[in-house]
Amino acid sequence: MPLLSALGPVPAHRACGDVRVAGVAGVAGAACAVGAAGAAGASWLPLRTLCALGLLALAGAAAAQAVKPPAVGIYTCVDDRGRRLSADRPIPECTGKEQLVLNRDGSVKHVLPPTLTAEEHAQQEAQERKAAALRAQRAEAVRRDRNLMVRYPDEATHERAREAALDTVRLAMKTTGTRVRALQTERKPLLAESEFYLGRPLPAKLRMQMDANDASTQALQEAAAQQEAEMRRINRLYDLELDRLRRLWAGSAPGSLGAMPSASGPAAAAAQVPVSR
Numbered sequence: 658m659p660l661l662s663a664l665g666p667v668p669a670h671r672a673c674g675d676v677r678v679a680g681v682a683g684v685a686g687a688a689c690a691v692g693a694a695g696a697a698g699a700s701w702l703p704l705r706t707l708c709a710l711g712l713l714a715l716a717g718a719a720a721a722q723a724v725k726p727p728a729v730g731i732y733t734c735v736d737d738r739g740r741r742l743s744a745d746r747p748i749p750e751c752t753g754k755e756q757l758v759l760n761r762d763g764s765v766k767h768v769l770p771p772t773l774t775a776e777e778h779a780q781q782e783a784q785e786r787k788a789a790a791l792r793a794q795r796a797e798a799v800r801r802d803r804n805l806m807v808r809y810p811d812e813a814t815h816e817r818a819r820e821a822a823l824d825t826v827r828l829a830m831k832t833t834g835t836r837v838r839a840l841q842t843e844r845k846p847l848l849a850e851s852e853f854y855l856g857r858p859l860p861a862k863l864r865m866q867m868d869a870n871d872a873s874t875q876a877l878q879e880a881a882a883q884q885e886a887e888m889r890r891i892n893r894l895y896d897l898e899l900d901r902l903r904r905l906w907a908g909s910a911p912g913s914l915g916a917m918p919s920a921s922g923p924a925a926a927a928a929q930v931p932v933s934r
Contacts, residue, residue, distance in 0.1 A: 730759055730760060731758070732745070732747055732756050732757070732758055732759075732769070733748075733757050734751035747769060751771075755769065755770060756769040796912075798911070799912035801917075803911045805905070806911070809902055811906075812899070815898065815902060818895075819891070819895040823888060830881065830884045836877055837877045840874050840877070843870055847863065847870065
């Protein structure tokens, strides 16, 4: 005869003893009690197995109570026909419209924007790119003005920088003038020699020397014109900077004066002077 049948009904607290699962004595004891209570009807099962079955049963019941569908909210909108529609999920009839997502008390949880067409999506991306470019321009203007004020804390510092930039071009212009005068000196004996060949072709060597002198003189004249233009450009750029700095020194916020009419920093590089012998 099985042991349980011989001993008769076993009290739950004696059959299970001090059973503890995951530190929760009450649940484990109740589960063992459930298993022990069924011992009379299923006496062929070991007592330990009955306790385990009871624990599984209670755990399943607790999990079933814990799992609840998430409260997503109530979707509502007005369709193209003017009807107020509501559902527990996004409404297909209103994909092109805003849909309100409501809490259970009727308050607005959030707004679901309309689904954009391919063309609308492209337009939105273009607008976002344009806005990002404007933000970058503003940030660059602020950075440029702050750097300008750090570089030139006062007007005297700015004027020294102007003179340094102009001195580079002045030196190039001086070199150009010296070379032009040298070419004019070199040309005098060539002209004197050419007078012996009036009405006759010039010798090849003399002709080449005069052509080289003419070409070098023309190149230097072009360089001198470029250097004069560079002087005007540098002065114009420093004038623009000085006007901007005066307003910044007076209290205008960096980035609030708009873009510079031309490059932010003056370029002081002079035109290269051609060298000819």
